[in-house]
Amino acid sequence: MIITIDGPIATGKSTIAKNLARQIGYIYFDTGAMYRCMAYSALKNNVDVEMEETLQAFLKDYKFDIKIKRGERFYFVEDEDVTTAIRGEAVTSFVSKIAALPSVRDKLVVLQREWAVGVNAVFEGRDLGTVVFPDANVKIFLKGNPEVRAKRRYEELLVRFPEESKDLTPQKVLDDINKRDTFDMMRKVSPLCKAPDAFEIDTSNLTVDEIVFKILEYKDTIKTKK
Numbered sequence: 001m002i003i004t005i006d007g008p009i010a011t012g013k014s015t016i017a018k019n020l021a022r023q024i025g026y027i028y029f030d031t032g033a034m035y036r037c038m039a040y041s042a043l044k045n046n047v048d049v050e051m052e053e054t055l056q057a058f059l060k061d062y063k064f065d066i067k068i069k070r071g072e073r074f075y076f077v078e079d080e081d082v083t084t085a086i087r088g089e090a091v092t093s094f095v096s097k098i099a100a101l102p103s104v105r106d107k108l109v110v111l112q113r114e115w116a117v118g119v120n121a122v123f124e125g126r127d128l129g130t131v132v133f134p135d136a137n138v139k140i141f142l143k144g145n146p147e148v149r150a151k152r153r154y155e156e157l158l159v160r161f162p163e164e165s166k167d168l169t170p171q172k173v174l175d176d177i178n179k180r181d182t183f184d185m186m187r188k189v190s191p192l193c194k195a196p197d198a199f200e201i202d203t204s205n206l207t208v209d210e211i212v213f214k215i216l217e218y219k220d221t222i223k224t225k226k
Contacts, residue, residue: 001026001120003219004128007142008181008192010149010156012203012211016142017124020212024219029115031125031132032095033075034108036086037064039095041077049098059107089157089164096180099126100187126184129195138219139198142211146181148204150174 003026005017014030021028042049047058065076074083085091098104105127112123112132123132129139154173157165184192194200199218203211 001138002116002133002136003122003138003140003215004133004136004195004198005122005124005140005142005215006126006129006192006194006198008126008144008149008184009177010153011142011144012152012208013124013142015208016203016211016215017122019208020215021122023212023216025120027119027121028073029112029121029123030073031108031112031123031128033073033086034064034111035099035104036091036095037075037077037082038062038104038108039091039098040082040086042098043090043094044077049101049104052103055101055103059103062107084160088161089168093176096183096187100183100189102189105190126192127190129198130193131190134195138215138222139195140215140218141194141198141200142203143200144202145204146174146177150177153177 003020005013005020007013014032017030018028020026041047041062042058045058048054049058063078067074067076074081075086076082109132112128115121116123116133123136125132129136129141150170150173154168154170157168157173181192199215201211201214206214
C-alpha cells in the first residue's frame with residue numbers, strides 16, 4: 001500500500017508522515033529531502049541550473065543515497081552526510097527553483113517510483129498524489145494558516161540553526177512561506193495542488209497525534225470500502 005502526504009512547507013508533513021509510518025510499520029520517504037539534497041549539491045558545486053547542458057552533466061554524475069541508522073534516515077550526497085545541512089536557509093531558499101526544473105523532476109520521480117515497488121510506504125512531498133503516485137491507495141493533503149506555519153518554521157530554524165538564523169524575523173519567515181507557496185502552486189511542472197481524491201486536513205490547530213488519528217481513520221474507511 002502506498003500512502004501519499006502532500007502539502008506546502010511547515011504544515012508538519014515530515015513529523016506526521018514519520019509518526020504515521022512508525023505506527024503502522026511502513027517505510028517512510030521524504031521526497032522533499034531528495035530535492036533538498038540535489039539543491040545542496042548544485043549550490044556546493046556552483047551549478048548553473050538554467051543552462052540545460054550544464055544541468056544534464058550535473059544530473060548524470062549526481063550521487064545520492066539514503067541510509068538508516070538507529071531507525072533514523074540520513075541523506076548522503078557524494079558520501080557526505082547532508083542530513084542537517086539540507087535544512088538550512090540557503091537550501092530552503094533555492095530548493096523551489098531546482099524542484100521546478102523538468103529534468104530534475106523526471107530523474108527523481110523515476111527513483112521515487114522504483115523505491116515504491118513491492119513495499120508498504122508513506123511518501124511525503126508536494127506532487128505525490130497528483131503526479132508521482134496518481135493511483136496511491138490513500139492520499140492526504142495537509143494545509144495550514146500561513147501565520148501558524150511561519151511561527152512553526154521560525155521556531156524550528158532558531159533551534160536547529162541558531163547562528164544562521166540570528167538575523168531572521170517571524171515576518172521574514174512568513175514572507176518567505178507566502179512567496180514559496182505562490183511559486184510552488186504556480187509553477188508549470190508538477191504544481192502544488194490537492195488531488196481530487198485526497199483527504200484534506202488543516203493542521204493549524206491540531207496536534208500531531210490528532211492528525212495521525214484522522215489519517216488512520218480515513219485509511220481504515222478506504223480499506224473497508226474496497
